Amino acid sequence: MGLIENRMEKNVITTTVDSVFNWARKSSLWPMTFGLACCAIEMMATGASRFDMDRFGAGIFRPSPRQSDLIIIAGTVTLKMAEVIQRLYDQMPDPKWVISMGACSSAGGPFDTYATLQGVDKVIPVDVYIPGCPPRPEALLYGLMRLQDKIDEMTIAKKAS
Amino acid sequence: MSDEEKPKQNSEAQKTAGKTDLKEESAVAEEGAEKPPVKDKPVPKPKVKKKIPSYEDVDDDPVFQKLNEKVAVSVLSVQKFLDQSICTVSLDGLYELMVDLRDNADLDFNYLVDVTALDYLGDEQRFCLVYQLYSYKLGRLIRIKTRAAEDEVVPSVSSIWKTADWLEREVYDLFGIEFSGHPDLRRILLPDDWHGYPLRKDYDIKLQDQAWISSHLKIRKTPV
Numbered sequence: 001m002g003l004i005e006n007r008m009e010k011n012v013i014t015t016t017v018d019s020v021f022n023w024a025r026k027s028s029l030w031p032m033t034f035g036l037a038c039c040a041i042e043m044m045a046t047g048a049s050r051f052d053m054d055r056f057g058a059g060i061f062r063p064s065p066r067q068s069d070l071i072i073i074a075g076t077v078t079l080k081m082a083e084v085i086q087r088l089y090d091q092m093p094d095p096k097w098v099i100s101m102g103a104c105s106s107a108g109g110p111f112d113t114y115a116t117l118q119g120v121d122k123v124i125p126v127d128v129y130i131p132g133c134p135p136r137p138e139a140l141l142y143g144l145m146r147l148q149d150k151i152d153e154m155t156i157a158k159k160a161s
Numbered sequence: 162m163s164d165e166e167k168p169k170q171n172s173e174a175q176k177t178a179g180k181t182d183l184k185e186e187s188a189v190a191e192e193g194a195e196k197p198p199v200k201d202k203p204v205p206k207p208k209v210k211k212k213i214p215s216y217e218d219v220d221d222d223p224v225f226q227k228l229n230e231k232v233a234v235s236v237l238s239v240q241k242f243l244d245q246s247i248c249t250v251s252l253d254g255l256y257e258l259m260v261d262l263r264d265n266a267d268l269d270f271n272y273l274v275d276v277t278a279l280d281y282l283g284d285e286q287r288f289c290l291v292y293q294l295y296s297y298k299l300g301r302l303i304r305i306k307t308r309a310a311e312d313e314v315v316p317s318v319s320s321i322w323k324t325a326d327w328l329e330r331e332v333y334d335l336f337g338i339e340f341s342g343h344p345d346l347r348r349i350l351l352p353d354d355w356h357g358y359p360l361r362k363d364y365d366i367k368l369q370d371q372a373w374i375s376s377h378l379k380i381r382k383t384p385v
Contacts, residue, residue, distance in 0.1 A: 079352070079369065079370075079373070079374065079377075079378070080351070080352050082378055083377050083378060086378065086379060112367055113366055113367065114359045114364070114365075114366060114367065114368055114369050114370075115351070115359070115369075121381070122378075122380050122381055123378055123379065123380065123381065124381075125381070
């Protein structure tokens, strides 16, 4: 996409290409197997049969950052882990998205302490924040749907500067 | 036929018996109702004060009576609190006492449950180390306490119980207490190059090591 991205004004070609690529991207998200605390338990429940994240095409958790395009930060981010998260995020191929799940990863939660990062958006850019402690699986699914809406608005056309 | 009839008869007999009982009970209840109601004020029961648990000095604790005489010299006091035995030891005699607690055939404290510490900021002997020991033979849990000043080095018990290795590393990590004779004394929870000891009382709970953060994390400037 790098060659044609951000080169043309919005026209019938860009919108057509966008609709195809965005449809493909949002319908087949590959989240990374990555959980940090109790939110990860809810994330696992979301992936399992009762809530079935696979209905939204995001059900297969890849064991490697190189094979995934979505990272769900599910839990408390310690400073020691923040370093790892940054490296994992850098290893994910573009385009990539981040969901910050729960109060801890969004803003530190109740852990305003020496060891906890006060929001994962201090080290990586976050697309969707999901409130809750922990959020219910429905909330994660809603967050995923909002991310799909966001992906749907991506474009290769020149952005207004 | 007789076999089938027998239980029926029994059940009928039980039913009638039950009926008569009910009648008798109702009769008793009626008699009770006829009595005039008592109008005296209810007498308040005298309040029994709950005994507040406290530390009591004990001389005849069965565990510490079995200690080797050479070792028992370093015992400063033996206390009881809610059936928990607490023994305070001088720092010099700590290691020998721990060896005896494990190797003494009458005691056999073969399991070190936990090592932790307390910070009494301002005291001459700033730190208090707490060892929880369990004996599978006696089925007993005891607590060994010792005090150490900030510049004192505590003898490591990792040669007595292997599990002390990581437990003492944790104490070193969060309190900065050094252990002599430890095989591998470095931080276990925090990053290796962290500055400061977070569980000390003079360490701000929200204080983050900015030098570590700036050298390890790329903190993003959040878009306005």
